[in-house]
Amino acid sequence: MEWLLHIPLFLLTALSLVIQTQENQEAWRKFIDIEQDHAFFPQTLQFSIKQYNKNSNDKYFYKMTQLIRAQEQLSKGFEYLIDVELSRSICTKDIEFDPVNCRLQEDPELYKVINCTFFVFTVPWNGQYELRSSNCTDA
Template identity: 40%
Template sequence: MLQQVALAVGLIVLGTHVCSSTFVDIDKNMPPFTVCVEFAVFQFNEQQEDEFAYKFLRVRRSQRQKLTWIYLMDVEMGRTICKKHDEDIDNCPLQEGEGEKMVRCTFIVDAKPWNFQYTILKSNCTKN
């Protein structure tokens, strides 16, 4: 009997852990998600050696890990004519011709909006 109880408790704990690690689709306009996108794009720009800023173009995938504040986003960004520390990069035109560059990135961001803390857990970017 004790073994059966231990097994049942183990399965419940394991099941909760497995379920909490799966991502589910969410509305890409949900405020916590949009803040995470802005944070990820800002961090991307900060880490680039390129003097020009990349701006957010579109969300290809928006997901949240069940029972957490961890978000997965697949976004497209384009290289602008603005420097990365200019204001209003969102309204800056994209570069054309030789300077034109597009990237697609997948970010996983851990959000703690009540503390204004955001952490990129994983990022992967490829040039389009």
């Protein structure tokens, strides 16, 4: 009968281990494909392209011309894996970037298309966006 007294302690210990294991896991749900208008994705996509333009040495802004892949993974926030095609615009970085009025480069010598993969962590309700990695290559 004395062993019955140990059952609540055993169950509490088991529950504690399960919770601790789940808290230590980074991803609670693996990457899934999402649409471009999915929940917090538009802001994350905009942030990614803005960061590319900010970090680029090119004197022209780039605009997205095609979304190739968008995936989301749930962790302590949201993680996004984004593949996009970016094209050089006619707007230089010495002016405010307006994607609506900034056409794509038409001059054959300045025309350029690149493919980028961005990995972004975000906690959108806190306004936290972090570009964890980016890789861009000429298309």
